[in-house]
Amino acid sequence: xxxxxxxxxxxxxxxxxxxxxxVDFWADWCGPCxxxxxxxxxxxxxxxxxxxxxxxxxxxxELAESYRVSSIPTVFLFDRGVVVERMVGVHxxxxxxxxxxxxxxxxxxxxxxxxxxxxx
Numbered sequence: 001x002x003x004x005x006x007x008x009x010x011x012x013x014x015x016x017x018x019x020x021x022x023v024d025f026w027a028d029w030c031g032p033c034x035x036x037x038x039x040x041x042x043x044x045x046x047x048x049x050x051x052x053x054x055x056x057x058x059x060x061x062e063l064a065e066s067y068r069v070s071s072i073p074t075v076f077l078f079d080r081g082v083v084v085e086r087m088v089g090v091h092x093x094x095x096x097x098x099x100x101x102x103x104x105x106x107x108x109x110x111x112x113x114x115x116x117x118x119x120x
Contacts, residue, residue: 002054005053005063019049020050023053023078024036024052024054024073026055027072032072036073036075036091039091039093039096043093057069071088075091077099085103
């Protein structure tokens with residue numbers, strides 16, 4: 001389940017997190033945000049090792065301003081409190097997945113399908 005990120009819990013949930021955190025900056029009135037919402041929810045289900053949260057820019061304008069969010073949706077990927085990726089606009093599920101996989105620890109294949117290989 002995606003987290004509701006506010007200025008009150010941002011430090012704890014995002015900056016101090018020891019895992020990757022995907023944060024979607026969005027608004028109720030934003031059509032493209034509504035298109036991205038189910039993708040973000042699916043990423044939350046697919047990548048159990050990644051924390052996923054959403055920031056409503058209308059309610060949390062200070063957070064949006066502090067990260068210079070001028071267009072929405074804007075999705076950030078944080079690693080140990082540092083922004084490592086920023087994606088503006090609507091992207092395919094595969095684009096978001098590729099970004100996440102690119103920042104997972106080496107050898108961590110969660111969220112990826114694997115095939116069993118037999119040794120001869």
